[in-house]
Amino acid sequence: MATHGNTLTNKKTFRKVSPQKLLAFFAMIALLLYIGVWNYFPIFYSLLGSFRKWMPNDNVFDFAGLENYKWLFSEPLFWESLRHTLFTTVSASFLTVALGLIIATIIYWLPRHRSFFRTSFFLPYITSTVAVAIVWKYGIYNTDNGVLNSILSIFGIPSQMFLLSEHQVIPSIIAQIVWKDFGYAVLIYFAGLNGIPSSFFEAATIDGATRFQIFRRIIIPLIKPTTVLLLITGMINYMQIFNQVILMTSQAGGMAQVGGPGTASYVIMLMIYQQGFINWNFGHAASIGYVLAFTILVFTIIQLRFSKMDWGY
């Protein structure tokens, strides 16, 4: 057998096939199999299940047409939880992005110690969601001796109920989310700011622009792609909010008052969990999941269209 470079050739019949191509081919097959089995199969099976009366405990998987979707759209709790989810998503996304941009810009303009501040703000992002939620619930929002109520008492403000108040529970959860996640936005924005040619800032400074004018007229327009990315990824994440709600509103580890008080903090993912793993109605859970996915898709398309618009700069 003669060899030529990296290619093996056989005198008789075989085509020239490089080992790298063979490796790439089998790697692709393995990956396709993996994605097919663990990603696409569950997606399509659950889509199928959303049109069925699917009760796994009773081995029921009967065709039900649009019954699950009819149930969903006639269920008041769905609309209430959708409202809560959208409010949380819009608020958390906006606040995370806005705070992230402002802090990133301030850090960018610092003469020194930028790495220290960038790392400090990023640290909450890499801490465990579970640990953070529990610390906020029992340490910060505790109605008896929590940090916030202790601070409020110094100023003579009465103790607040936070997670036990139907009006304060969602803003309280949003505050915890923003605290944890805005560090990620800081990091991404900081990278974006480093991509803006410094000549723009120099020219603006020479022309007498203030820092605020530079921020508004140069940074915001030029950082638009980063903003769109953060808004889209934030929206996709926050539409699926679950851990924070279940951890911060549950009592003694049970599901009894999750999403409370009453249904004041009930969100879509909680409804999926409730239908799937409390009621064991997978058909209902699947239908909610697909409506949520469709909602996220619609909002993503809207944001992408919006991002292509001329912002007038």
Added chain:
Amino acid sequence: MKKYLKMLSIVVTAVMFFSVVAAGCGSSQGSTNDTKTSDTPKAEGTTKEEKVKEPTSTSINGGKDITIKFWYDDPGPTGYARYKQAIEDYQKINPNVKFDINASLGWGDYWQKLPVAVQAGTGPDIMHFHTAYTNVFIPTLAAPYPEDVLPVDKLKAEFMGIDPFVIDGKIYTIPTAYMTGAMVYNKKMWADAGLTDKDFPKTWDQLREVAKKLTKRDGDNIIVNGMDINEGWLLTALSYQKGYFLFKEDGKTSQMNNPGVIEAAKMLQDMIKVDKVFAPSTGAPHERIANGKSAMAYAWTWMNGWLKGNAQGKIEWGWFAVPTFDGAKVVDRNGPEVSPIVNAKSSDEAKAVAFDFIRFYLDSDSYIAELAVNSGCAPAKIKLVNDEKIKADPVLSVVAPYLDMTIWLGFIHNQVDQNVGGILGGEILTKLTDPATALKKFDDEAAKVAPEQKLTAKERMSPLAPDLK
């Protein structure tokens, strides 16, 4: 310097990576190859040296080695104490049988993981059970007790209340002990308020007055609740006290939106808004009692075991009877502790051993007595009803006089069970929603899941049923 910083960052990254991997591994739930029992906490009251039969030539599983996976719900003393002695004794008698026991993280964790595991085929062979999950497990995920090992007639002769547990002629679990509601109170706070045993309230009006004395304030803030009012199940007790069933005749649709419950709910809301003896705060009622945040609460007697495990040495507590409205013929619900269920998906060999263990457990008076005392329950075993030691137990001596004035509700959909906390507790007692609106919502939500409910409420089978409407 840069070289050292680079090395440091590599080391930190490696540590973080391996700690994430280690955290992700978690503790094993045991496998069928694991032949050791896990370490279990020393449970109160289980250190007695019982004479156990000498190991004989084993007939169970034909003498072949077998490991049985066993899950229970509560890591505290009362959780595993229910079974610890029985498991140890059974293994001594049958040395070829080994129990592989989970380390439960608690009620919430157990009931979230167990149905998923059983459904997926990775669940235990035998598991602690609660009737709130009957709709999930029975009849598809639990195996019926075989007649040759656990005959129905024998169980009926030895235990009370078997009839409602016979489902299509089969038994999947039976009551082993009964508990009900009572009032738990902090003895020191009681004495500090100038109260004695003579002041235990007999009526709800009397309780309101006592609660006002127990409440402590700092300005407008309540720092100690005179009466903890966060428990949605209290309203079900008050429905019975007012003379109303919880469910309609079909046993699936609730009727909580009735004049009696509306009046009772308004009373509880007045205690919050007018008497100001309670303010909702972080945590559950039993946690607030343990932390000294609440002086008194309505609770089921399982809380005695929980307090023993979590508040012993921190507070001194006692119990007295649930107050009633004048003329009440029914005081409260009761609820059974039940025998373990066997996984319908386990192998035939594992099921045979599991059922034999359950037979062994139920045949013993000492295990049932231990369960009763540890759980604050009255034993369901007829032979033990007049046991002097049990009757002398401080918790049981409180509830024994009215246990026969309590009703077992029966089987309800677990969504309804959740709604008791979410709607009755959350809407009425935390958000202070108008009771009629919230109770209508409760009934509407129960009606939605009624078609999915396989088993029904059994309250109308009670001898007290003629006193209710």
